[in-house]
Amino acid sequence: MKIDANARYAESHEWARWDGDEIVCGISDHAQESLSDVVYVELPEVGDVCDRNDSFGVVESVKAASDLYMPMGGEVTAVNEELEEAPELINQEPYDAGWIIRFTPSEPAEFDDLMDAEAYEAFLAEEEE
Amino acid sequence: MTEPLIFELSSPGRCAAVLPALDVPASELPAGLVREDLPLPEVSELDLVRHYTHLSQMNYAVDVGYYPLGSCTMKYNPKINEDLCRLPGFARLHPYQDEELVQGALFVMYFLQEFLKEIGGFAAVSLQPAAGAHGELTGVLMMRAYQLDRGEAQRNVILVPDSAHGTNPATTTMSGLDVIEIPSDERGNVDLRALGTACQEHGERLVGMMLTNPNTLGLFDEHVQEITDLVHEHGGLMYGDGANMNALLGIARPGDLGFDVLHYNLHKTFSTPHGGGGPGSGPVGASERLADFLPAPIVTRDPVRTDGDEVFYTFTDPPKSIGRVKSFYGQFGVMARAYTYIRMLGAAGLRRVAEYAVLNANYLMSRIKETYPVPYDRVCMHEFVCEGHFSDAPDVHALDISKRLIDYGFHPPTNYFPLIVPEALMIEPTETESKETLDRFADALLRIAEEARDDSDLLHEAPHRAPVRRLDEVQAAKELILRWEPS
Numbered sequence: 001m002k003i004d005a006n007a008r009y010a011e012s013h014e015w016a017r018w019d020g021d022e023i024v025c026g027i028s029d030h031a032q033e034s035l036s037d038v039v040y041v042e043l044p045e046v047g048d049v050c051d052r053n054d055s056f057g058v059v060e061s062v063k064a065a066s067d068l069y070m071p072m073g074g075e076v077t078a079v080n081e082e083l084e085e086a087p088e089l090i091n092q093e094p095y096d097a098g099w100i101i102r103f104t105p106s107e108p109a110e111f112d113d114l115m116d117a118e119a120y121e122a123f124l125a126e127e128e129e
Numbered sequence: 130m131t132e133p134l135i136f137e138l139s140s141p142g143r144c145a146a147v148l149p150a151l152d153v154p155a156s157e158l159p160a161g162l163v164r165e166d167l168p169l170p171e172v173s174e175l176d177l178v179r180h181y182t183h184l185s186q187m188n189y190a191v192d193v194g195y196y197p198l199g200s201c202t203m204k205y206n207p208k209i210n211e212d213l214c215r216l217p218g219f220a221r222l223h224p225y226q227d228e229e230l231v232q233g234a235l236f237v238m239y240f241l242q243e244f245l246k247e248i249g250g251f252a253a254v255s256l257q258p259a260a261g262a263h264g265e266l267t268g269v270l271m272m273r274a275y276q277l278d279r280g281e282a283q284r285n286v287i288l289v290p291d292s293a294h295g296t297n298p299a300t301t302t303m304s305g306l307d308v309i310e311i312p313s314d315e316r317g318n319v320d321l322r323a324l325g326t327a328c329q330e331h332g333e334r335l336v337g338m339m340l341t342n343p344n345t346l347g348l349f350d351e352h353v354q355e356i357t358d359l360v361h362e363h364g365g366l367m368y369g370d371g372a373n374m375n376a377l378l379g380i381a382r383p384g385d386l387g388f389d390v391l392h393y394n395l396h397k398t399f400s401t402p403h404g405g406g407g408p409g410s411g412p413v414g415a416s417e418r419l420a421d422f423l424p425a426p427i428v429t430r431d432p433v434r435t436d437g438d439e440v441f442y443t444f445t446d447p448p449k450s451i452g453r454v455k456s457f458y459g460q461f462g463v464m465a466r467a468y469t470y471i472r473m474l475g476a477a478g479l480r481r482v483a484e485y486a487v488l489n490a491n492y493l494m495s496r497i498k499e500t501y502p503v504p505y506d507r508v509c510m511h512e513f514v515c516e517g518h519f520s521d522a523p524d525v526h527a528l529d530i531s532k533r534l535i536d537y538g539f540h541p542p543t544n545y546f547p548l549i550v551p552e553a554l555m556i557e558p559t560e561t562e563s564k565e566t567l568d569r570f571a572d573a574l575l576r577i578a579e580e581a582r583d584d585s586d587l588l589h590e591a592p593h594r595a596p597v598r599r600l601d602e603v604q605a606a607k608e609l610i611l612r613w614e615p616s
Contacts, residue, residue, distance in 0.1 A: 034551070037602070037603040039603055039606035039607050040606070040607075060606075062602040062603055062606055063545040064545060064546075064548055087607070088603075
């Protein structure tokens with residue numbers, strides 16, 4: 001299982017990574033593995049403004065539909081439209097081609113509240129028990 | 130699939146129906162109403178009979194074999210139910226007939242309401258909703274109507290535990306209300322502390338809470354009284370999801386536990402064919418304070434037209450009714466079956482249903498739990514949830530185990546639900562199965578665990594002995610083909 005060292009993580013398994021002034025966001029390798037084959041992704045609209053922990057979309061797999069939660073508050077600047085045709089990108093490359101949204105954070109300091117790679121790894125180990 | 134679609138059997142000019150000779154002048158349909166492109170199949174009567182007989186032979190049903198599908202209560206449906214609901218006096222009624230001409234049917238509905246009131250501990254029952262989720266929607270709309278009636282329009286939040294049936298949050302959303310999820314504690318109960326916090330935080334906006342008890346883990350919530358008290362203290366109402374009533378019949382009554390409204394699944398608890406075999410029916414029971422909001426109509430005794438012992442039954446609208454939720458009078462055929470079932474068993478028999486359902490589930494759980502870990506290791510109620518994966522065969526999943534069970538002649542359990550248990554297998558044996566059947570099923574599960582270690586491909590490629598092999602669920606979900614087209 002992969003953990004991107006440059007990203008930070010929420011307890012609901014979304015990752016967030018700085019790219020310039022924006023945050024790129026997706027779900028972790030662990031999350032995609034637990035969901036199994038993703039068959040549909042419901043994306044927000046560009047311009048949507050969400051608070052931290054607001055639901056911004058849904059990932060649906062053959063097993064279950066799961067809400068996606070904002071790891072930080074912000075305004076959506078882009079959504080990964082390729083996921084509409086190829087939701088399996090989330091399974092194949094969760095940290096790269098499988099990104100879900102980009103947003104401009106309203107409180108950049110919220111990034112520091114997220115878990116770094118090491119803390120997330122420990123969190124997963126604890127959840128496994 | 131070895132059986133073609135009926136459309137593929139079509140041959141121009143064949144017909145399975147013989148119409149009587151025309152005894153009125155022939156009249157052509159207006160040209161604008163005639164379609165040239167309607168590809169209805171043209172088959173002979175024999176082709177038609179063989180086609181559907183073949184399909185029925187491929188079907189799996191509780192009349193064919195064991196069906197431990199968790200949360201669905203796939204018990205045996207006694208055939209006397211079928212006999213009685215087909216009596217001409219029931220089967221040939223028309224919903225527009227006058228009340229004087231349908232007193233027998235109204236009698237059945239009246240007493241079914243009475244039985245359900247007694248079984249659930251409620252003040253009144255409406256038989257209108259047509260299925261479980263429909264009963265949920267009805268109940269939540271009643272709760273909202275009650276809050277509006279008290280001038281509490283700001284109340285728009287429903288609390289739902291994370292172990293809930295997916296229909297609970299869906300119902301809340303359909304009702305235009307917000308869902309707040311409540312986590313479970315380490316014993317599988319509602320986390321009381323989290324519930325207290327949520328009540329504090331959302332108290333002013335609380336419409337109520339939806340709770341299934343026993344919950345989807347098959348566990349009776351050990352704090353159910355505290356939960357209902359807490360929600361009531363904050364001005365909320367308690368909705369009971371009655372999907373799991375089979376565990377409680379004659380033993381505990383949701384009304385006594387503090388529930389204000391509950392739907393019954395007649396098709397589950399009261400043994401009418403379902404799961405593709407027939408329609409559902411989801412009557413709703415209500416406490417005193419919600420009784421006036423029940424959907425119309427309900428059956429009552431008419432004091433004016435009752436003459437001595439000659440009781441006259443009539444349809445009545447509760448005073449603050451949320452209105453109709455179903456055309457005419459609900460699923461009458463299902464009501465007649467449920468009435469028969471209750472009368473055949475009587476009160477003592479219904480209690481035995483719950484006792485045997487719980488005993489069977491605990492017996493089965495104790496036979497397999499060393500191999501299939503049970504995350505909340507407590508005495509279960511009518512069903513239990515175990516984990517379908519093995520540390521020494523990590524590439525085998527609950528889905529593979531489920532598919533392999535088909536090869537052993539069993540319907541798989543519910544899998545991947547509830548969501549709070551990884552690789553969940555949710556097993557509900559029901560009361561109608563013998564110890565021999567339970568043993569055969571347990572033996573099959575234990576054998577499959579050995580196969581997982583010795584030859585996991587056997588599981589990955591299962592089912593081997595079914596009309597179709599492993600279906601591609603990913604392709605089926607992504608490339609929907611909803612219509613047959615001629616090639």
